[in-house]
Structure formats: C-alpha cells, structure tokens
Amino acid sequence: MPDYAKIFTYQVDGLSYTVSLYEENGTILADIAVTEGSMDVNAVYFGDDDFSGKSASLGGPLNMNGASLDGEKVQWDEAIELSRPGIGPMGDDKETYLHQGDTLTIDLGVDSLDDIDTFGIRATSTSTDAGSIKAVSSDPEEPEEPEDPEEPTYEKVFFGWDFKDDDSPLSGRWILDQAPDPNPYQADGLPEGTEPTFENYLDYYASDPVWGDVDLLQGVVFYEHDENGALQELFRFEAPEDGFQSKEEVMDAYHDALDAYEAEQETAGTDLLAALSLDLDETTETEVEDQSEEEDYDYA
Template sequence: MPEYAKIFTYEVDGLSYTVSLYEQDGQILADISVLEGSMDVNAVYYGDDDFTGKSDSLGGPLNMNGASLDGVKVQWDEAIKLSDPGIGPEGDDKDTYLHAGDTLTVELDADSLDAIDIFGIRATSTSTDEGSIKAVSDDPAEPEYPDEPTYDKVFFGSEFSDTGAPVGGVYILAEEPDPNTWNNVFLPEGTEPTFENYLDYFTSDAIGGDVSTLQGVAFYETDDEGNLNEVFRFDAPEDGFQSSEEVLGAYHDALDAYEEAQGTSDPGADLMAAITLDPDLDGHSYDDGHDQEEDDLELA
C-alpha cells in the first residue's frame, strides 16, 4: 500500500468514500476508495484553499456548478474528466464504476501535494437518493505511520550451512566500527538503517549485490551487553527472488510473523531468535560485531 500524505473523506446517506493522495515516481496520485455504496466517478476537481481567480470547469453534466464549502463558492484549480455519465452497456464493469471495496487510481496534474487542499468528485449512478453527487471535501487527514524498524546489521546470504549458519554472503553494518579491523561493510554515513536502505545499498554499484543469488536474509540487533544477535530471518522462495520488490515483500511478511510471535509467545523460541553460529565453523562469533573473518565468507 502506498504511504498516503493526505486523506479526504466524504459521507452521505448511502455513500461514503475516501480520496488518498500520495506521490510516486514524481507523479501525484489519488486513490479513490468506496467504503459504502457505489458510484460512477465521472470527474475529479481539486485546488488549494485560495478561492480567488478563475475556476476550472468541465462543461455539461460534468460541471460542479453550485458546489460550495461552508457557504463559500469553491474555486477549482484543476478539473479532470474520467468518463461520461451513464454506466451504459458495460454496466458494473465500467472502469470508473466503483462498489464498496473498489479503488480507482487517478493521476493528478498537480505540482505538489501542498497544492491540494480541496477535493471534489462529480459522480452519477450513485447509491444516494439523488442518484448523483457534486461532492466537496476539505480538511484532509495526514496519517501517521509507525517508524520503520532499524537494524544494527543485516546479512544478505547466498549460502547457509545445513544447520542454518551463514556461510557465504555479505554482512552490512549500520555504522563503521572503530577500529574497523576486519574492513566491515557498512552503510554510508547518515543513512537510516532500515531494511529498504540496506537493500538499496546491497544492490548499488558500491556492493554489486544480486537479489537472485540470495538464499535468505538475516537481521541483527545489539543486546544490553553489546552483543549482536540474530533476531529473525527469511528465506528466498524455491525459484529465488526476481526483483528487489519481491525481497521487500518477503521481508514485510517475515516481520509481521516475527512481531506476531513476539506478542503471543516466547520470542526467544520463535523465528530462530538469537541464533548463534554453527560451532563447527571457524571464525568469530556474532558477539564481536564482525562475525567471521572476511576470508571465511564469499564477500561481494
């Protein structure tokens, strides 16, 4: 799900929906999601909270004439036609006809999210008594998202032993140790140690990592005594990862499972928490912050 910046709401008898705005790849997008009822979204209107100047408008049945906010006529900065009124022969299969649970994504011609304070929808074939709406929404909510988890170290594993111990791959630390005796790989200074940033660095030209070679990824945190312990990991699918997006999806699934396990049972017994190295392997333990010597791992 995108990380929404603004969420407009609208609710009348028989119909409620949200319009959630976000930025992606340099584009301003709106997800129109029906919560109750149904409607055929024919046009969208939007603008800032300055109602001076000429208002943009679509002609005929797609106009927003008479639309007001707190008794003040709305001045729209942009209007976009999405479809003609009437569901026609397509019926419920019309692209712009939304039932409860449906979402329509619209690209907006806006320079920034800050330029959108008011959002309007012109819809027909609605589940309201009137059968159509000229809806105006303002005062959007700005959702708060929990901070992404951070990790002191992440292991991108291309090989594990039969007992699950890391054998080949790339360890990346959140910060450069002082002294950096073992030439550990670490995130660029100032980089927040979220998994997405670790993954971006792993696949960057600096590391040259290839997600298709991964057998699994392990995550480490420092305990109260200053020791690095593995807290959870996830494995690659049988046919491997094909993209970074697949790796991120597997990570979020594993994180959800780990957090659920922590809340319902002994976290020390779940998801290989606080795993130690295979005792048959030479090299350093997880405790010392750099694991095995570089020669023992196939570092990229």
C-alpha cells in the same frame, strides 16, 4: 499499499469514499476508494485553499455549479473528465463505476501535492437518494510517519577473535553499555550518553579508540545480567567461512541472529503457556475426581 500523503474523506447517507493522494515516480496519483455504496465517478475537481480567481469547470452535466464548502463557493484550479454520465450498456463493468471495496487510480497531472487542499467529485448513478453528487472534501488527513521499531539494547557485547573448544570467549574485545566507575581494569564502555544498540556497539568497536577490525571477528556474543546479578548469554552469531568484509555484513548477520532469537523466545513463551494450561487442566481434573470419590464414600 502506496505511501499516502493526503487522504480526503466524504460521507452521506448511502455513500462514503476516500481519496488518497501520493507521488510515484514523479507522478501525482489519487486512489478513489468506495467504502460504502456505489457511484459512477464522472469527473474530479481539485485546488488549493485560495478561492479567488476564475474557477475551472467542465460545464454541462459534469459541472460543479452550486458546490460549496462551509457556505463559501469553491474555486477550482483543475478539473478532469473521467467518463460521461450514465452507465450505459457496460453497466457495472464500466471502468469508472465503483462498488464498495473498489478503487480507481487516476493521474492528476500536477507537479505538487502542496497545491491540493480541496477535492471534489462529480458522480452519477450513485447509491444516494438523490442519485448523483457534487461532493466537496477539505482538511485532508496527513498520515503520520510510521515509527521505526525500537532497537533492542544490550548490557555487554563480546567481539570475539577466538573461542575455546567449548565456545566460551578466549580473545577479543568486551564492551559494556557503560564503563564502570571506578574502572581499575580499564574496561571498554560505550561513550557516555550512547544508546546501547548493537549498531552503536559495532561503531564503537570499529572506531579509533578500540581499533577493532571486523575481519578479525569469528563471532559476536550478547549478554545481560539475570535477577541474581549473574552474567547470562542471550544469543550469538558466527562469522562466515571467509570472514566479515564490512560492517554492513556484520549488521546483516546480527539481524538474522536477532530474528531467530526472537522467534525462539516467542515459541518458548507459547510452549510455557500451553504447559501451564495443561497443568491447570490436570489439577482441575484431579480435584473433580477427588470430590467425586468423597461423594461416593459412605460415612454412615
């Protein structure tokens, strides 16, 4: 779906639609989508919120005479003819005839979305009682920018240069989310106020204070403390056979490992729910059997 910048809406009995504006390769486009009813879109009109000056008009059956907004006559900056009124021999197959769920994309031929504050549609053969519309929409919705997903944070990360035969850390750099206080062993911690995301850990590892080269890495391990304070490994990833050549390669390997870890956690959670459900079913079945045996027992 395009990244819409402005969305105009219009609704009357029997018909509703949206006009969504966006820019693509330097061209300003509009997606006209019918959400209820149907209409033959014959012309579109648009302009800014300044209604002074001469108004653009197509005249004849495609005019917007009498169209107003909050009781004020609209002055249009641009008008574009899309088709002549009447569906003709093509019927519903006419390119500008839209049913519910249909979308028509048009090039508005303007340089900037900032110049479009009001949008009008002249349509005939509509599903309204009047049969045609001179519709005016303003106050477009400006969709909010989607929020970036929140990055996971970690308590401790080991940047490993070498590992023992049992895969436990042998040599490398340990970095904490914050250096302990006091810090008798001079443990490395992220600079104060730094969010402990892996990208920040990696930047610090490769920075001057640590002097960690990515081409030394054989693997990276992530840790957190459990409820008893014991350090537990979350997941890890290994370097490719020829090693890492850049921080970008390390980040790519991290995201692959994180996706696999999250998928494993989701599967484990689903399995746990299924097991709990099975245990509950077995317990309920046993209780029913016990109750049945009690009912069959002759106490006389």
